[in-house]
Amino acid sequence: MADITGDQRIQSEVLEGLATAVNHRRWFIELAVPYLGENPIEIGSGLGDYALEWAPHVPRFTATEADPDRLVLLKERMAAEPKIEVRQMLLPTTETADHSALVSYNVLEHIEDHVGALRSMAQLVRPGGRIILIVPAFMFAMSQVDIATGHVRRYTKKTMRAAMTEAGLEIEKLHYANALGLIGYYMATSVFKLAPKEGPMVKIYDTTVLPVTKAMEKVVRPPFGQSVFVVARTPS
Template structure:
């Protein structure tokens, strides 16, 4: 059964500490938007910052969280939002009925030991032919003390994410690296110097200066490396109904 690992308090602190990265968040939110449909579900919504980016563009948005304390904060934050529904969710979901138009999980899969089972569980939440949209941290060589403290089981390559999606029975549509500038910065600051990502002048400078460049480069072509891997895979479409012979 997929479970989520890591220091829950540290995870919550980091989510709050990175709230200033607004340009970065808008960029990543934009990548998923064409796939969402009108009734998507987010797996591992954290503090709900991405939900706020996506909800205005859909009819109904379901934000979920496995951690009890974060779920309570999430539910309180969205109590007055008409089109955002919140629920506590740990995959696999026994109540999954496959009605959502998409499942999106940003920086969640790397926390789950059974990531194939988690992807299979996400597929059970959505309709046949609907997409699962994933972002995960890239490159095992970038694994740092911070990664381990926050509960990262692994970092990915394009091939390893593609393999996990395929093993989960999903049909891979797109897998690519994002943000090569961010990976270089990660090697230097987080892995090399042991820094913890947090709000402040450096993060705001990076967000205003380097994120627009990384976004521009992503529009121009596919990077050979990056800080994250972005992937889209679909639940196989239901086979067409073929009526049997009439008796």
């Protein structure tokens, strides 16, 4: 973990820290796989950690990134991946497409007009296709880390349902994920004023706490979590 006070490198450090949380990433990879179809698109691919693990499950995969600098790095990283097309995309957009699904993890919370963004997402997916999202949960956990990384909100199941409904999407699955992660995140970022960063604390969490949480949540859905997971269907 790193002291976040006055740290201008916070966004890069958070991304690097989360990239080392391999078990966390693979859990969230598994959540989306049943809904991807044959030709999904990802919004906000970053450096492509999720894209590289989703691609083996599908014939084609489109990875997108809005930030020009990250887009260059993403293209370089995916150059040897024939299944993966890389392109720039910023939401909201007027573009339309016929993807089997759209997946976007920890992106919607950055967008002021999130309903407009959801409508744009729906236009990129064929009728009856899926929108698969993960977003951070609970406004009480909004911290300097959230602000430094450009978050404008955190969600509950209720607020996510409202946004989806306003965008004309039908929710198929909606639940919290990573209950113990929320407690740890709140303590680290709001109490101790730390930010996720590559190091022993992230590794210990990922190798010891995360597997226990995942196993528990396969049995019982928790009433809270660090994230909200949602699958919605586009109008047919």
